[in-house]
Amino acid sequence: MSITGAELARPFSSRRRLFAHADRSALLRWTTLALLLCFWEAGARIAGNAGLIAPPTSVARALITQVLSDADVRGALFSAVLEISAAYALAVSGGLAIGLAVGWTRFGRNSMFPIILLFYAIPQAVLLPLFTLGFGIGPAAKIAFGCSHGIFPVIVNTVAGMRNINPLYVSAARAMGASRRDIIRNVIMPHMVGSFFAGLRLAMTMTLLGVILAELYVSTGGIGFYTRQFADNFDPAPLFALVLALAMIAIAMNALVRFAERRYTRWKD
């Protein structure tokens, strides 16, 4: 009896307590981060090796004076953004098509899905030289490599989303005269949206990984060239700043996917 009483009592007081909790945890989070930054700044200035580590203030300065103001570095960052977008678009459309084709029938899921999972298990980083052999050292190799990373989570999550569908819904729709296209659009798509968006989120992380791996591997141009140049000169401030710029791009790309997810899954709750 006392358990029920406690549960009934909770909603009343919990709202205020939840806010207090959220405030305190955010405070703790940001204070810790600020302290870490201060510690980094002080440590780098007092005891750090200037060839290896740069304090945050120098990184911020280098971000403005050496990275964002340099048209060539800006161009490299911009082409990375384009490569990520193109690779992601290809991964999502290709992954959705393959996922739908494989996941459509039980036979497809039983026969082809294990093969796809087998390919997914191969660490693709070792295929990187193959991609530059096949696609050259330009943007094409980076797009292809990013796409090959991003496509697997889309396929796997599309198939997983279709697997759990209640066959009754499909037969009901068919009985009411729905065509194959109607079924995809109005039964299957809404059902798999949660799993699909989880795949899209993971696909963005993987695409970023693939494109950046390829960018770093090819050191004759683009971001890989500048990271190598800054590192070889033992000039950590612009290197940190370039990494910071890329991290911000990654965060923005992830946020974009999350925004789309919130927008298109709002009807669910």
Next chain:
Amino acid sequence: MSGARAVQLLFAILAVGLWYFATETGAVSPLFLPAPNDVAAALIGLVRTDEFWSAIRVTLTTIATAYALAVITGVLTGYALTRSRLLTRAFEPLVSGAFAIPITLFFPLFILFFGIGPESKLAYGAVYGFFPVALNTVAGFANVDRRLVDAARSMGIGPAGILRHVLFPAAFPVILTGLRIGFFICFASVLGGEAISSASGIGHNIALAAELFEPAQMYAWIVCVVIAALALNGAVSAIDRRFHET
């Protein structure tokens, strides 16, 4: 299921057949895709060299050390972060937010700090593997039913006993998932790091063979990695199945 098996077999035969056909007719440049028998010959030649075994040793040692570090730090961090609600709420978003950024971005910094020897790949693999382990440990411990803990406590079990008999068994399946993901991330990132910038190891040899335009050699190395990955995958799913049966 036998129909599915037949399709899988057909797929494998078709893939190998296509490989033969493409290289025999010269439809694909041998620089990009050498003939299967050339790759097999290169692989046999490779296995006989000492360099092969020393590269394997370097890579395996790096992966094993990186993974051990990732597991120890990840589980300890994950456990520490679930000791209070406040800690979990304050720091779990930081860890999961950091994991959404590809750690590969920071690879040049690892090279800067640790040089191009195995140490940089070790650190890189350990950091990359840390996140899934820590996040799943947090998820595992944070979602343990409070009533189980309260019940154990009311029966007079001390904190160590609660950890051993309640918290750990309840959180273990989720932690195990993290350990598995962490392992494959560790494996892939060490090999990837070796391919990008290294002086030894399997990844280095793949990149080197590509630079020297020795595709048969490169494919032979890739075949080794693929076999290793598939074997590891099989072993891990066997462990998984066994765990779920009991």
